[in-house]
Structures are given as structure tokens and as C-alpha cells.
Amino acid sequence: MGYRVVVVGATGNVGREMLTILSEREFPIDEIAAVASSRSQGTEIEFGETGKMLKCKNIEHFDFTGWDIALFAAGSGPTEIYAPKAAAAGCVVIDNSSLYRMDPDVPLIVPEVNPDAIDGYTKKNIIANPNCSTAQMVVALKPLHDVAKIKRVVVATYQSVSGAGKAGMDELFEQSRAIFVGDQVEPRKFTKQIAFNVIPHIDVFLEDGSTKEEWKMVAETKKILDPKVKVHATCVRVPVFVGHSESLNIEFEEELGWEQAQDILREAPGVMLVDKREDEGYVTPVECVGDYATFVSRVRDDPTVDNGLALWCVSDNLRKGAALNAVQIAELLGRRHLKKG
Template sequence: MGYRVAVVGATGNVGREMLAILDERQFPVDEVAALASRRSMGTEVSFGDRTLRCQDLEQFDFSGWDIALFAIGSEATKIHAPRAAKAGCVVIDNSSLYRYDPDVPLVVPEVNADAVMGYSRRGIIANPNCSTAQMVVALKPLHDRARIKRVVVSTYQSVSGTGKEAMDELWNQTKGLYVPGQEVAPKVYPRQIAFNVIPHIDVFMEDGQTREEWKMAVETKKILDPAIKVTATCVRVPVFVGHSEAVNVEFEEFLDEEEARDILREAPGCMVIDKREPGGYVTPIECVGDYATFISRIRQDPTVENGLNMWIVSDNLRKGAALNAVQIAEVLGQRALKKG
């Protein structure tokens, strides 16, 4: 006996990935509903070898449905997530709306699966920011061994994190640079993204950091440990899919790089590719379509006591969003919504 699952925002990048991953991981479903805004009603999306027609989210009755995977913006989520939860359908939300609500668990299953049971307070579970998700998967096993004091991270985030229009902008700007007179002015981003990097993701805050940088600090504390200090610089780069991070970690205890490598090789969700030779590391292109969080360039940092550096890469549409949501649903099914 399976679950009745609704995918909200089924026509978007993340929604389509959610449908693909539900099928790939053979999540036990009896019925799947693809939901979208009224203008997308009737649009066809794929679920395995089946084709689903999108239904109107505004009119959809969540009564009798078990799980809803939300991949829409915060404004629409604010309206429809409470409506679904009130109908008894557990919401797993990919927006930032509920991440910082103390009554809503923020979950990365490899890190804090037990927190899933907090869903009962609001009927909602939050998915973290994509850049946070991949980082805490790598940090968790190292934190268990040597206790992390401080993290300094610089991100190199792909345009798919902004959505389809951003991917189109990168593509069109790149083509336009090769054709005189067909240059494409920036619309999605404040500066040209093709052949450029932009040190600005989300809005600026009063203290000078961007909200994306703030999210990484706050979410790491909520998911992993409130005592960890995190400082981030988040950068948008001309890559279609796959986020990369250069991470410097300071521990309370000494942790040898070889031991760290061994720990990460055994850790759930992690894949270590770390050879000290040209190409002995993972780049965003290799991670696309994969479930793993890839870790390379693991090495001591001799400038601080008990320091390590590493390079972390993951498919942001998968582990950073859709995969993590489906993994949460799997844990929810195993621990709370058991069928059969």
C-alpha cells in the first residue's frame, strides 16, 4: 500500500526533478498529482513512463492526500501550505518561508533525520537552502568526530538556483557575445552573468551580508549545532547546474586529513574524489544528475589550529532541493506515516 503524493510547482525545474526522483527511487505511491498555477493547468509533465496533466493548485482539495512536496515561491506557499496541512496532508516545503520557524523542523536526512517527527506541530517540514544542504552533509560526520568551532565558506552557485529565466539569460548572453549586435542586457541579474561572476545572491542586509549568506549561517546552526560559527560569501557563477563550495573548517580537536578522508568515505550521502593530480577532483559538470555530495581537495590548513580545507560540489536541483525533499518523505513514511 502506497501514498498519495502531490507535487506542487510541477512545471518548474525543482518540481520536475521531484517527479523524476520519486520515480527513480521507487517511492511507494498509489497516486501522484501534478499541481501548478492556473496558467499551467493542463501542461503535461513526466512521471516515469507516465504523463501527468497539471491540475489547478487554487482549486485542489488536499483532503485524503498524504504528502505534498512544495516547489513554489514563498507567497504562494503562504497561502496553500497551511491549507494542505489543515487537510491532513504533510507539507515538505522547498521555499524559505518556514525554515526559521521554531515550530517547523528544518531537515537534511543524513544529518538530523530525527527532527522529522517535529512535523506534527504544524504539519510542515522545511527543506533547507541548496547551498546549506550540501555543506552540512559533509560537515556532520566531521563534527561528530572533532566538534566544529567555525566555518568559512565561499560558494560558487549555478544559475539554476535562480530558475529557468536565469538559465535562459546565461545561454542567450553567451550566444550574444559571439554575434555582434545581438548582445543581451542583464534582466535577471544586476550584472552580466556570461563569462562573469557576481558576488551577490538574494537581497543585501543592513550589516553588509546578503540574505543567502545569512541563510547559510542560520540554517547550519538549526540543522547541525547552534554553537557553530559560520561566515559565508555567496557568488553566482556562469554554470547551468551544480553548486560548488570552498570550505574552511576549524575544529575543537585536531583532525588529520587522512582520517577526515576516511570518515567522509563512509558517511551517508558523501562521495570522496580526492587525488592530488590534475583532474583528481569533482567539478559541477560531473555532479549533474547524481545524488551524492562530492568532496575533494581535503587538506590541512596550517594557518589555524585544527583547521581543514575542502571542496564540496553537488547538483543543487537534486540534493539542494528535490532529492532532499523526497528523502524527507522517505523518512516520514518510515517513521510516522506507515502504510500497510
């Protein structure tokens, strides 16, 4: 027996990726529904490579009663309205927005990192999916933290435009084309030109000078990994279509050399170590697209602090950073709580 699954926001980048990954991983499904706003009602979407076409239903009229799991990729606005309705109808919500991440009654889950926390989902019948940049970082940090206890992390991110949705991807394409033919470039989605440029600004600015994206990485890492870990983040948008990259400097309580760290990461769940000290001996965002793994490269000692380590981390933000992690949560939920058959 399988589950009755709803994908909310099915016409967006992440929603479409959720459908693809459900199909790829052969998630046990008896019935699946694609749900979106009234504007997308009737739009047909392919369910992975099954050849099955799903006709989008209007969320305003959708009844979640009798459905087992709802994967939400609709943004905080619609989620605030419809997630509680789905949860109250007995359908477990796995939400990709930021709305519930810091709610103490909602578990924030990365299955490779804190699977036991999912047991708290019954308080609201909602589970939160972390921010894309946080998800890949904690997958890389967790196995190292288990061995040597992390004190502090300084991270600089290089985040692709797909993190800003289709509008972000369209803007990079249109600006690049405009520059090549000599047309004027006008930012719309981003605050400055993104083509052939980098922008040290993602989400809104906060009073302390950080951005909300940077705050998310700090707060979410503490909730998922360990509240004692100190995190400082600088989040940068770069002209890459898909794939987030991160440069991490990690300070541990105990000594952990780069060779031991490589051995640990080589065996860690969700991590793919590609670290040869030679040309092409590392992974870039172009190479991670379509893959499930969080890739780690450039592992080396950081001599500027006691027990310091530096590394490079790359992942497909539409997958591990969003859709894949949500499906993995659904798989974990099924194994632990919603057993069928």
C-alpha cells in the same frame, strides 16, 4: 500500499526534478497529482521514466483532503497561501521555499544530518527543506563535526544559475550566445552580466552588508547542525548551468588531520569522496549533474589556524539542494510516521 502524493509547482525546474526522483527511487505511490498555477493548468508533464503523463491541476481549486504528502516547489508566495491549507487538510507539507525554515515549530531537515528532528513535524504538519547551498555543506560537515566538533566555518560558494530558476538558465544561455555574435548584453534576472563573469551577490542585501543567501547559510546551519557553530559565507553566482560548488575552511575544537578526515568522509552517508592529488583527481559541477551524492575533494590541512581543514564540495543543486532532499524527507517521514501496509 503506497502514498497519495502531490507535487506543487510541478512545471518548474525543481518540481520536474521531484517527479523524476520520485520515479527513480521508486517511492511507494498509489496516486500522484501534479499541481501548479492557473497558467499551467492542463499542461502535461511526464512522471519520470514511467511513461505516465500527468495533467497539471490548478492549485486554486485543488483539495488536499485525503492526500498523504505534498512536496511544495512553488516559491514563498503560493506556499504561504496553500501550504497551511494542505496541512490543515491532513496532508504533510514538505516545503522547498525559505518561508518556514526558521520557524521554531517547523523542523528543517537534511536526513543524513538531523533525522530525529523530523518528529516535530506534527506541530504544524509542515517540514522545511533547506537552502541548496546549506544542504550540501552540512552533509559534508556532519561526519567531521561528530568526531572533532566544529568551531567555525568560512565558506565561499560558486552557485549555478539554475538556483535562480529557468529564467536564470535562459539568461546565461542568451547572454553567451549574444556575446559570441557581438550583440548587446542586458541583464534582466541578474544584477550584472552573468555570462563569462561571476557575481558576488545572491538575494537581497542586509544591513550588515551580507546578503540574504549568506544569512540563510549561517542561520540554517546552526538550526540543522549545531547552534554553537560559527559560519561566515560569501555567496557567488557563476556561469554554470547546474551544480553548486563550495570552498570550505573549517576550524575544529580537536585535532583532525586530512587523512583521518578522508577516512571519515569515505564512509559518511550521502558523501562521495573523490580526492586524488593529481590532474582530474577532484569533482567539478559538470560531473555531479544528475547524481545524488555530495562530492568532496581537495581535503587538506589548513595551517593558518589550530586544528584547521580545507575542502572542496560539489553537488547537483536541483537534486541534493532541492528535489532529492525533499524526497528523502518523504522517505524518512514514511519510515518513522506514515507507515503503510
